[in-house]
Amino acid sequence: MKYQIRLSGDEIRLMQEVKARSGVDLAKCYQCGECTAGCPMTPEMDAGPTKTLRLIQLGMEEALFDLNTPWLCASCETCTARCPNDIDIALVMDVVRQMARLKGKKIPVKEPRIFQDVFLKSVENNGRLFEPGMIAFYNLRSGDLFHDVGLGPKMLLKGKLPLLPHTSKNREKLREIFRKAEALEKEAGKKASEEAHDESGH
Amino acid sequence: MSKIGVFVCHCGENISRTVDCARVAKASGQIRGVAVAKDYKYMCSDPGQALIKNAIKEHKLDGVVVSACSPHMHEKTFRKAVTEAGLNQFLCEMANIREHCSWVHEKEEPTTRKAIELVRLMVEKVKRNMALEPIRVDVTKRALVIGGGVAGIQAALDIADGGHEVILVEKDPSVGGHMAQLSETFPTLDCSQCILTPKMVDVGSHPNIKLYTYSEVEKIEGFVGNFKVTIKKKARSVDIDKCTGCGECQLKCPSKKIPSEFDRGLKNRTAIYIPFPQAVPARPVIDREHCIYFTKGKCKACQKVCPTEAVDFEQTDEYVEEEVGGIVVATGFDLYTTDKQGPYPDYKGYGEYGYGEDPDIIDGLQFERLASASGPTGGAIQRPSDGKEPKSVVFLQCIGSRHPSKGIEFCSKICCMYTAKHTMLYKHKVHHGTAYVFYMDIRAPGKGYDEFVRRAIEEDGAVYLRGRVSRIYRSGDHLIVKGADTLSGAAVEIEADMVVLATAVMPQPGIEGLFQKLGISYDQYKFASEAHPKLRPVECATAGIFLAGACQGPKDIPESVAQASAAASKALILFSRDQMLREPVVAKVNENTCIACWYCVEICPFTAISKKDIRDRQGNLIKRVAEVNPSLCTGCGTCAATCFSNSIDLDGFTDEQIYSEINSLMAVGQDLFPEPEKAEGDSPDEKAA
Numbered sequence: 001m002k003y004q005i006r007l008s009g010d011e012i013r014l015m016q017e018v019k020a021r022s023g024v025d026l027a028k029c030y031q032c033g034e035c036t037a038g039c040p041m042t043p044e045m046d047a048g049p050t051k052t053l054r055l056i057q058l059g060m061e062e063a064l065f066d067l068n069t070p071w072l073c074a075s076c077e078t079c080t081a082r083c084p085n086d087i088d089i090a091l092v093m094d095v096v097r098q099m100a101r102l103k104g105k106k107i108p109v110k111e112p113r114i115f116q117d118v119f120l121k122s123v124e125n126n127g128r129l130f131e132p133g134m135i136a137f138y139n140l141r142s143g144d145l146f147h148d149v150g151l152g153p154k155m156l157l158k159g160k161l162p163l164l165p166h167t168s169k170n171r172e173k174l175r176e177i178f179r180k181a182e183a184l185e186k187e188a189g190k191k192a193s194e195e196a197h198d199e200s201g202h
Numbered sequence: 203m204s205k206i207g208v209f210v211c212h213c214g215e216n217i218s219r220t221v222d223c224a225r226v227a228k229a230s231g232q233i234r235g236v237a238v239a240k241d242y243k244y245m246c247s248d249p250g251q252a253l254i255k256n257a258i259k260e261h262k263l264d265g266v267v268v269s270a271c272s273p274h275m276h277e278k279t280f281r282k283a284v285t286e287a288g289l290n291q292f293l294c295e296m297a298n299i300r301e302h303c304s305w306v307h308e309k310e311e312p313t314t315r316k317a318i319e320l321v322r323l324m325v326e327k328v329k330r331n332m333a334l335e336p337i338r339v340d341v342t343k344r345a346l347v348i349g350g351g352v353a354g355i356q357a358a359l360d361i362a363d364g365g366h367e368v369i370l371v372e373k374d375p376s377v378g379g380h381m382a383q384l385s386e387t388f389p390t391l392d393c394s395q396c397i398l399t400p401k402m403v404d405v406g407s408h409p410n411i412k413l414y415t416y417s418e419v420e421k422i423e424g425f426v427g428n429f430k431v432t433i434k435k436k437a438r439s440v441d442i443d444k445c446t447g448c449g450e451c452q453l454k455c456p457s458k459k460i461p462s463e464f465d466r467g468l469k470n471r472t473a474i475y476i477p478f479p480q481a482v483p484a485r486p487v488i489d490r491e492h493c494i495y496f497t498k499g500k501c502k503a504c505q506k507v508c509p510t511e512a513v514d515f516e517q518t519d520e521y522v523e524e525e526v527g528g529i530v531v532a533t534g535f536d537l538y539t540t541d542k543q544g545p546y547p548d549y550k551g552y553g554e555y556g557y558g559e560d561p562d563i564i565d566g567l568q569f570e571r572l573a574s575a576s577g578p579t580g581g582a583i584q585r586p587s588d589g590k591e592p593k594s595v596v597f598l599q600c601i602g603s604r605h606p607s608k609g610i611e612f613c614s615k616i617c618c619m620y621t622a623k624h625t626m627l628y629k630h631k632v633h634h635g636t637a638y639v640f641y642m643d644i645r646a647p648g649k650g651y652d653e654f655v656r657r658a659i660e661e662d663g664a665v666y667l668r669g670r671v672s673r674i675y676r677s678g679d680h681l682i683v684k685g686a687d688t689l690s691g692a693a694v695e696i697e698a699d700m701v702v703l704a705t706a707v708m709p710q711p712g713i714e715g716l717f718q719k720l721g722i723s724y725d726q727y728k729f730a731s732e733a734h735p736k737l738r739p740v741e742c743a744t745a746g747i748f749l750a751g752a753c754q755g756p757k758d759i760p761e762s763v764a765q766a767s768a769a770a771s772k773a774l775i776l777f778s779r780d781q782m783l784r785e786p787v788v789a790k791v792n793e794n795t796c797i798a799c800w801y802c803v804e805i806c807p808f809t810a811i812s813k814k815d816i817r818d819r820q821g822n823l824i825k826r827v828a829e830v831n832p833s834l835c836t837g838c839g840t841c842a843a844t845c846f847s848n849s850i851d852l853d854g855f856t857d858e859q860i861y862s863e864i865n866s867l868m869a870v871g872q873d874l875f876p877e878p879e880k881a882e883g884d885s886p887d888e889k890a891a
Contacts, residue, residue, distance in 0.1 A: 003692035009594060009636040012663065027660040031668075031689050054690045058665075063690070 003063050011059030018056055022095040028085040029053045035079035035089050045069045046108075049079050049089050052096070065105040070096040071112045102189050114141045124178045127168025132161050204235035204329045207263040208321055209254050210299075211245035211270035217300050218243075220309040221317045226269065226299070229318045233325050237261045246276050254280070255287040263289065265328035269297040269321045290333035292786070292854060297324040319867065326866040330859045336783040339833045341427040342527035343777040344369065348419055348716070351379020352759060353751025353766040354532035355401050360770030361530075362410035366777050369524050370405060371433055372415045374463075376481035377402050379534055383464060383567055385574035385581070387759060388623040389654035395576060399480045406482040412524075416487055420521065422719050423808075425836060426746025427527045427782050435520040439488035440474070445512035447484040451504035452476065460492045466568045468586060469578035474504045474513070478576065488513075528746045528773040531720065531730060532766060533713050535752035537565055538602035538610070538706035545711035549602065549609040555674045555703070561586040562681055563674060563701045566620055573627045583631050585700040592699030595628055596683045597621045597639045598671050602706030604642065610706050612727070615756040617704035618645045622655040624702060625664035637664045638696055640671050640685050648758075667694055674701055707756035722747055729755050740768045748772045785854075787837035789830045792849040796827040802841035802850060803828060810834035811841060 005011075015026050029050075036048030046067045055064040070093045079089035100107060107113050118137040122130050139147050155161045168174065208230035212218035223241040231239035238261045242250050245268060257263060266289065268280045273296040281291035299317040307313040343366050347358045350372030358370045370377070382402070384394035405411055414433055421432035455472035462471040464478045471477075473493040476486045494501040495515060505513040539545065540552035541559075551557050558565075562585045564572075571577040572584065585592045599621055603614040618641065625637035644666075646652040658664045669686035676682075680697040687694050709728040717724045722742040723731040730753050733741045740748050748769035751762040776782070791802075793816065803811045814829035828850075830841075842850045842857075851857060 003690065004695070005687075005690075005692045006695045006697070007636075007638065007665065008697060009634075011665070012636075025660070027663070030656070030659075051690065054687075058667075058687065058690050058692065060690060060692065063692075 003060060005058060005060060007058070011057075014056050014059040014061055014064070017099070018092060018095055021098070022088070022091050024088050024092055024095075026053055026056055026087065026092070028087055029057065030085070032084060034082045034084060038078040038082045040076060040078070041072045041074055044072050049073075049093070053087075053089070053092065056092075056096075064096065065100050065103075066108060068109045069093070070100070071107060071109045102185070104189065111142060114138060117141075120178075124175060126165045127171030127174045128166065130162075130165035132163070133165060204265055205237040205261055205263050206233075206235050206265040206267060206325050206328055207254065207257045207261060208233075208236055208239040208267045208269060208325065209245055209250075209257075210239070210241035210321070211250070211268065212241065212243045213271060213300055213304075214244065217270070217304040217317075220304045220307055220313050221299060222314045225314055226317045226321060230267075230269070230321045230325070233322055235329055236325060237263060245270050246279050251279075251283040254283055258284060258287040258289055264293065265325075265331060266294040267297055267321060267324045267328055268294065269299050269317070269324070271300040272296070272298045272302075292334040293328065293331050295324045295328050295331065297321045322866050323863040326862040327859045330856065330862055331854070334786040334853055337786050337788065337832050338781045339427050339784050341777060341779055341782050342429070342525050343367075344524070344526045345528050345530060345773045345777075346371065346419075346429070346431055346524065346526040347530045347532060349379070349532035349534055349751070349753070350374075350377030350405070350413075350415065351532060351534045351751060351762075352381040352398060352401070353534065353753075353762040354379070354530070355398075355405050356763045356766035357530040357532060357748075357750050357770045357773075358405055358411055359401065359408065360767050361773050362408045364770070364774045364777075366410065366774070368408075368411045369431070369433070369526060370411055370413050371417050371419055372413070373418050374477065375416045375438070375475075375485075375487040376477050376483070377405055377413070377415060378478075378481070380567065381759060382478065382480070383466070383574070384570045385577070386623065386627060388619045389648070389650040391623070391626070393575075395480060395574075402480070402482040413483070414522075415483060419716060419719065422529075422721075424834075425808075426744075427776065428833070429526050429529060429746065431524045431526060431529075433522050433524060435522060437490075437517040437519050438485075439490065439493075439514055439517050440486050441512045441514050441517075442483055442485040444510045445485045445508075446510055447476065447486075448509065449476065449486075450507045450509065451486055451513065454503045454507045456501065456503060457492055457494050460489065465571045465578050466565070468564075468568055468571050480576070488515075528748065528776045529720065530748045530750055530766070530769045530773060531716075531722070531742075531753055532750040532769075533710050533716065533730075533753040535707045535756070536710050537567055538708045539565070540601065540703060540705065546708060550607075552601070552608075554672060555601075555701075556676075558703070560674075560676060560681065560701075562592075562699065563703065565703050565705045566617065566624070569624050569702045570620075573624070573631070581631075583628055590699065591632055592635060593632075594636045594638065594696065594698050595700045595702060596671075596681075596696055596698040597624060597637065597702045597704065599639065599641045599704045600670070601703040602708075603704075605706075610727070612706075612756070613645060614704070614707040615645070616707060616758045618643075618655065619648075619651055619758065621702075621704050622646075622658040622664070625658045626662050629662040629664065637662075638683075638698075639664055639666045640669055640683075641666060642668070642670065648760075669694070707752060709753060713753065720744065720747055729753065740765055740772055746776065784833070785837070786832075787852060787854045788832045788835040789837065789839070789841050789850050789852055791828045791830060792851070793827045795847050795849040797847045797849070798826045798828070799846055800828065801844050801846065805840055805844050807838065807840065808834050808836055810836075 019025055031050055033050045036042055036050040039049055042048045047069055052069045073093040075090050077090040083089055118134050122134040139145050210223045210227045212223050227239045227241040230236055238257050242253055244250050266284050277296050281294050284294040285291045297320045299320055303317050345361045345368045347354045347368055347370045350370055358368045362368045381394055381398050387394050416438050417433050417435045420434040423430045451474045452472050455474045457473040459470050461467040462469045474486050474488045476484055490496040540555055542551045542557045572579055575581040599617050602608055602610050621639055628637050644655055646655045659666055667687040668689050671683055671685035673684045674681055681701055683696045683698050685694045714724055714728045722744050725731055730749050732739050733743045750766035750769040810831045811828050814827050816824045818824055837852055839852050842852050
């Protein structure tokens with residue numbers, strides 16, 4: 001078996017943390033598997049959403065952040081719609097991604113992270129999304145320079161790829177938001193690492 | 203010449219799948235004496251029965267053979283049908299071509315041939331059947347209830363409230379059974395004692411209930427409506443009429459270190475003891491195995507201190523006889539033990555859990571005692587080894603149960619629920635502790651049951667792990683439990699302060715002895731067998747004996763109580779008649795040929811045969827002959843087989859009938875098996891025939 005765990009009563013903390021961040025009570029999950037059954041991404045995932053939730057229930061943090069599952073989640077919310085216990089599983093996936101970044105965990109798949117970064121950067125710079133710029137940055141950073149290049153001419157003809165960004169009138173205000181968010185994230189990250197330090201100190 | 207009707211049933215596809223029913227009917231029609239032969243898809247259905255009735259009237263039949271299932275299944279049905287058509291019911295017989303033929307053979311030519319032969323046998327028998335009348339027997343309207351647990355108590359109270367006397371026999375010094383040991387009950391968490399003890403008091407004081415505690419059933423004779431029961435009242439060594447239950451004797455008894463059965467060894471008791479304060483009757487008993495007077499010859503401390511001189515060392519076992527009409531068996535269960543040498547030597551213990559030798563590894567009933575307000579700790583959860591409050595408790599389900607390699611395949615049914623209850627009781631008392639449960643499946647079908655288990659998990663935070671435990675060993679102050687959780691795919695290790703094993707529900711050890719005395723059947727585990735698993739779940743195959751509670755299989759309280767009330771109503775149905783009808787299959791003596799050797803008198807297992815004087819008008823003795831009492835005779839046939847002068851015959855099974863059946867198998871020169879309608883290719887088999 002890949003994992004060996006020793007339970008001592010502390011395992012509940014991870015479930016409590018997820019609950020505090022999302023409002024979702026994972027004790028309700030009885031592992032029926034319906035989320036995994038409906039998830040369109042399971043063929044690519046290390047483990048389906050069902051097992052992901054189980055790892056949270058048993059406080060298996062290391063195993064949880066090793067999984068590519070939350071990063072491949074397309075947030076289609078089929079899992080949430082199907083869950084017999086009305087657990088918002090897509091939201092839990094979101095929260096797990098946040099937690100991984102806040103805790104500075106190594107993210108097991110690089111593409112989603114690059115995509116999120118360049119997407120946000122484009123919005124930050126222009127006040128709205130500038131697709132051609134984002135595509136260029138994404139392809140550069142992922143090292144896959146000709147990714148989806150075939151689609152370029154078609155999109156160009158349909159007018160989907162403007163050559164210059166349409167900047168927003170309130171670009172400055174948006175930047176303000178980004179700066180604030182960054183500050184908050186830093187603070188939360190600091191707190192998270194302190195907490196982690198505290199726990200390991202016990 | 204007889205006019206017999208043969209009616210061949212397809213039993214849906216049960217028979218017709220392997221037997222060519224149309225051909226059986228055709229062949230039967232050619233047997234000498236058969237006036238009409240027909241086949242139909244469901245002979246037991248309304249149109250099927252109408253077919254028989256009409257044929258009886260139309261052809262003026264004087265005998266009927268229904269070629270279908272076992273007579274156990276539908277003999278009554280068809281006898282009723284022929285009676286309605288004006289024929290004596292004992293002129294109807296069944297040829298069993300289902301259990302004895304279609305179910306046990308493949309679809310081949312010999313299968314159909316066998317069915318035809320079975321019909322022919324029965325036709326020959328029916329030709330010689332005689333119209334008989336059922337025997338009327340008086341019913342003794344008193345019931346015996348064996349076992350004073352909640353099932354026995356309920357059955358006794360229901361029958362007694364129905365207006366009939368009940369004899370309640372309990373082997374232990376008090377009624378109450380296992381339910382009295384429980385702390386709280388699922389799924390409502392109401393206190394077991396609070397709901398049971400009033401019923402125990404009712405049983406003790408009901409004018410219609412005669413209570414024999416510390417007693418066992420020694421012998422049972424007779425049959426439905428007329429049982430004679432011998433009860434052994436074990437020497438209590440205390441006169442319960444003189445005793446006031448003051449308890450002085452218990453305080454003075456110097457032999458104090460005997461593990462209490464009621465507290466399952468978690469507390470000690472004295473040699474003279476009342477099992478628990480709420481016992482009914484609240485009178486002590488001397489455990490002679492441990493009493494210093496009985497083992498060493500002196501002491502008598504209890505006798506000296508008793509204010510009413512109730513202690514009686516000279517008391518001996520007493521035997522009483524009671525006559526009853528119906529019996530309710532409610533002997534309950536006990537728990538499988540993981541010990542090397544437990545009370546169930548046929549089953550393996552658990553070496554991987556240290557054979558239960560560690561004091562902090564306990565079973566479910568022991569946990570009930572720990573959690574009970576009347577228990578050894580007054581309801582505080584403390585581990586047995588040092589009385590410390592356990593910070594983590596691991597519960598293991600399916601111990602023994604569903605474990606074929608240990609010899610048990612069945613599910614004990616109640617453990618999922620009581621384990622969930624245990625986690626709650628524990629968490630309610632030890633808020634910061636963690637309860638872990640290792641399970642294979644959670645089986646909680648019942649009103650409010652699954653909700654209860656979810657509550658244990660969601661509200662009380664029990665951690666459920668789907669997997670078994672391979673090993674438990676001690677490491678210093680803790681027990682290390684090594685298991686798995688297949689849902690996460692992880693091997694799990696837990697440092698536990700206490701482990702609770704949900705051990706299998708088993709019949710009382712040695713209960714088969716009683717079942718044999720009662721003449722009722724039991725399964726491989728010694729659980730009593732019901733007459734039909736679906737349609738007669740509370741009756742035994744032996745008439746007049748009913749089942750209630752866990753002696754039949756694992757059951758929870760509501761189920762046991764429901765079954766007890768069902769058994770009671772069956773007894774009350776029996777008592778609703780002054781007389782009952784019995785099959786007239788009894789022995790008859792030919793007085794002309796009886797030579798008065800009296801072998802039959804000696805051999806009859808039911809003492810149904812006596813010696814009769816035949817006198818002339820003046821009263822002079824002419825000869826003596828054997829005479830059968832039809833209400834005692836069960837038709838076993840032992841006398842008929844023993845009789846030297848061939849003077850005894852069984853009504854309905856005469857020698858003539860049996861021999862004609864056998865002869866028909868050897869009949870030659872007849873076309874016994876008419877060819878099938880369509881030739882299906884000659885098999886070598888057929889050629890040989």
